[in-house]
Amino acid sequence: MINFDFSFVKGVGWYPGHMLKATRDIRKQLKLVDVVVILTDARTPISSLNEGLIKITSTKPILIVLNKADLAEDEKTLEWAEYLKSKYENCDYVITETLKRRGLRQITDSARKLIKEDRKKKGATRPLLRPIRLMIVGVPNVGKSSLINALNRKKSTRTGPRPGVTRSQQWITLADDMELLDTPGIMPPGNPLVECGLRLGLINAVKQDLIGKSLLVTYLISQLFKHENYNHLKSFGVKFPVTDYDHILETISAKMGYKLPGNMPDIRKTEEYILREYTDGKFGKMTLDIHPDSQAKSDVTILWPDAKINMDAEEDKES
Numbered sequence: 001m002i003n004f005d006f007s008f009v010k011g012v013g014w015y016p017g018h019m020l021k022a023t024r025d026i027r028k029q030l031k032l033v034d035v036v037v038i039l040t041d042a043r044t045p046i047s048s049l050n051e052g053l054i055k056i057t058s059t060k061p062i063l064i065v066l067n068k069a070d071l072a073e074d075e076k077t078l079e080w081a082e083y084l085k086s087k088y089e090n091c092d093y094v095i096t097e098t099l100k101r102r103g104l105r106q107i108t109d110s111a112r113k114l115i116k117e118d119r120k121k122k123g124a125t126r127p128l129l130r131p132i133r134l135m136i137v138g139v140p141n142v143g144k145s146s147l148i149n150a151l152n153r154k155k156s157t158r159t160g161p162r163p164g165v166t167r168s169q170q171w172i173t174l175a176d177d178m179e180l181l182d183t184p185g186i187m188p189p190g191n192p193l194v195e196c197g198l199r200l201g202l203i204n205a206v207k208q209d210l211i212g213k214s215l216l217v218t219y220l221i222s223q224l225f226k227h228e229n230y231n232h233l234k235s236f237g238v239k240f241p242v243t244d245y246d247h248i249l250e251t252i253s254a255k256m257g258y259k260l261p262g263n264m265p266d267i268r269k270t271e272e273y274i275l276r277e278y279t280d281g282k283f284g285k286m287t288l289d290i291h292p293d294s295q296a297k298s299d300v301t302i303l304w305p306d307a308k309i310n311m312d313a314e315e316d317k318e319s
């Protein structure tokens with residue numbers, strides 16, 4: 001078997017200037033909203049959660065949406081959802097497959113329920129006479145705009161398979177009694193633990209070129225091996241057991257006809273193709289984050305060792 005080692009990888013964080021501005025805008029808009037809807041990718045429920053956003057919005061009820069559940073293992077998604085619900089106060093979850101329009105109704109139902117409970121807790125006696133307001137937040141590419149488009153049949157929000165498509169906040173009126181605020185994807189500042197960063201690269205939350213596509217393909221293949229998920233590789237003619245990593249890429253390149261002059265395999269094109277296949281779900285359902293019960297608690301919670309310091313520093317500057 002191949003031995004995979006990623007300990008040499010350094011600095012996989014991504015926090016461009018517009019994310020700092022977007023974080024400040026979220027703080028400013030917070031007083032206008034009733035529920036914060038935090039999207040995460042069901043394949044990486046904790047790695048793509050951005051707990052810093054939960055922290056800065058913690059005065060509001062939180063609805064965690066585990067989206068892209070079509071790409072994750074169902075049982076693990078449910079376990080993660082229950083874990084996250086128990087971790088935060090005033091919190092509920094919904095599991096969605098936005099492109100298949102699954103789970104959408106539960107979002108509006110759960111949001112209304114959270115608002116009702118929150119108002120009751122705060123002693124509100126009169127009914128809310130304005131539309132309820134939901135703020136949609138999350139790291140890039142988890143499907144915020146797709147979700148809004150799915151909820152809003154007018155389809156006015158731009159989407160794309162690259163991170164960072166949404167650059168500014170926008171309010172969208174859904175029905176008479178509901179308004180949504182779309183926000184740009186925001187990463188925690190600083191650098192995550194290496195595996196967390198690689199997972200974020202694989203799900204396209206971090207620009208893949210920043211991490212390196214070769215590295216991401218190696219990480220993907222290490223995960224396929226770990227999950228004994230061999231079917232798609234076998235469909236290209238990869239022979240198991242594999243002892244040579246190059247055999248995998250060369251076999252796929254030959255199958256796809258990706259050649260350089262001199263009949264050499266075009267590895268770069270092959271790697272890009274493998275990442276596209278992953279994005280398109282061709283490797284099947286695979287949850288990348290390890291369930292919290294099967295690892296040390298610190299490994300789950302401290303994915304961004306220096307993010308807390310940075311978030312606090314930002315708060316200090318603003319106060």
Ligand SMILES: Nc1nc2c(ncn2[C@@H]2O[C@H](COP(=O)(O)OP(=O)(O)OP(=O)(O)O)[C@@H](O)[C@H]2O)c(=O)[nH]1
Nearest residue numbers: 068098141142143144145146159160164165166185
């Ligand atoms: N398989 C799958 N793909 C999805 C799902 N929801 C969204 N996508 C895809 O994920 C990609 C990113 O979706 P967006 O809606 O642009 O994500 P975003 O969070 O708004 O991205 P930013 O603008 O970068 O913050 C698009 O290619 C969508 O088609 C889903 O439930 N399942």
